[in-house]
Amino acid sequence: xDTTQSARxxxxxxxxxxxxPGELAAAALELFVEKGFAATRLExxxxxxxxxxxxxxxxxxxxxxxxxxxxQSAVVPAIVQGEELVNQFxxxxxxxxxxxxxxxxxxxxxxxxxxxxxxxISEARxxxxxxxxxxxxxxxRGKRLFARAIQGGVESGEFRPVEVNYAVQVLVGPLLMLAxxxxxxxxxxxxxxxxxxxxxxCANLFLDGLRTGTEPxxxxxx
Numbered sequence: 001x002d003t004t005q006s007a008r009x010x011x012x013x014x015x016x017x018x019x020x021p022g023e024l025a026a027a028a029l030e031l032f033v034e035k036g037f038a039a040t041r042l043e044x045x046x047x048x049x050x051x052x053x054x055x056x057x058x059x060x061x062x063x064x065x066x067x068x069x070x071x072q073s074a075v076v077p078a079i080v081q082g083e084e085l086v087n088q089f090x091x092x093x094x095x096x097x098x099x100x101x102x103x104x105x106x107x108x109x110x111x112x113x114x115x116x117x118x119x120x121i122s123e124a125r126x127x128x129x130x131x132x133x134x135x136x137x138x139x140x141r142g143k144r145l146f147a148r149a150i151q152g153g154v155e156s157g158e159f160r161p162v163e164v165n166y167a168v169q170v171l172v173g174p175l176l177m178l179a180x181x182x183x184x185x186x187x188x189x190x191x192x193x194x195x196x197x198x199x200x201x202c203a204n205l206f207l208d209g210l211r212t213g214t215e216p217x218x219x220x221x222x
Contacts, residue, residue, distance in 0.1 A: 021059045024049050025073055028066040033183065037123045037130075057116030064130055071137055075116060078107040079141045082155065093153025094211065098203045100145055101175065105199055109179040117179045136162040143168050150210070167170050167210070174202045 027048035031040045042063060046056040061068045082103050089096050108114065116134075124131035148166045153159035179196055186193070 020051070020055075021050075021069065022073065024051070024056055024059060025066060025069045027068045028063075029074065029112065029116075030069065032070070032119055033112070037063065037119060038126060042066075064127070067130060068133060070116075071134060074113055075108070075138050075150060078113065079138060079145075081107055082142065086148055089190050093149055093158045094207050096149040096152070097146065097171070097207060100149060101171075101199050103204050104142075104175060109175070109182070110195065114179050115183040117176055118183045121180070143172065144169055153210065157212060160212050162210060171206050172204070175199070194212060 001209065026046060028040070028045045031044055031048055040063065042056055042060075043053045045063075046053045049056070060069070083098060085099060086096065089099065091099075103215075109117075120131060120134050123145055141166075145165050150159060150162070150164050150167050154161055154164070178195060181193070182195070
């Protein structure tokens with residue numbers, strides 16, 4: 001074999017090895033969402049990724065390790081982008097709440113990651129350690145984003161005084177329900193629910209209840 005061709009082939013092999021954990025995590029995500037965590041076998045993940053089970057064990061020693069990698073490699077970066085949005089935002093608190101809602105759909109719930117909330121809710125009691133991991137790395141950080149926006153609105157006088165933690169729960173509940181619906185009953189129900197329209201109405205109702213003035217929430221859809 002020509003030494004030049006051999007030298008060129010080696011970097012491609014190295015990149016392939018480096019990509020493999022991500023490929024395995026992607027295959028695991030698909031199967032976890034499709035079948036559930038408990039029903040997914042490691043050999044299923046290996047087959048979906050096109051590798052042997054032995055190859056999978058070179059990178060992950062358990063399904064738990066795979067799911068944690070999915071969370072860290074795919075879900076946490078979406079949270080980080082949300083944190084950057086909040087840190088850099090220059091508009092009103094109402095606008096920020098609305099932008100976080102939109103980012104939640106654009107970066108997370110409206111993507112292939114949107115099946116994870118349903119997965120975690122269904123498996124939380126059976127795998128409490130994983131549920132705690134997801135709560136600490138995703139749920140708690142996501143709720144803090146909304147809390148910062150709401151607290152900022154209260155401090156500026158844009159929002160009336162409110163128990164922020166409870167207000168966050170009131171806002172997050174309908175968002176979570178949308179993600180669950182999209183990966184459950186949406187498969188058999190009429191497609192008469194536009195997710196972006198739904199999110200807009202949720203934000204309007206929430207902001208109308210918080211604002212101190214009588215004016216409606218900004219950017220109301222027609």
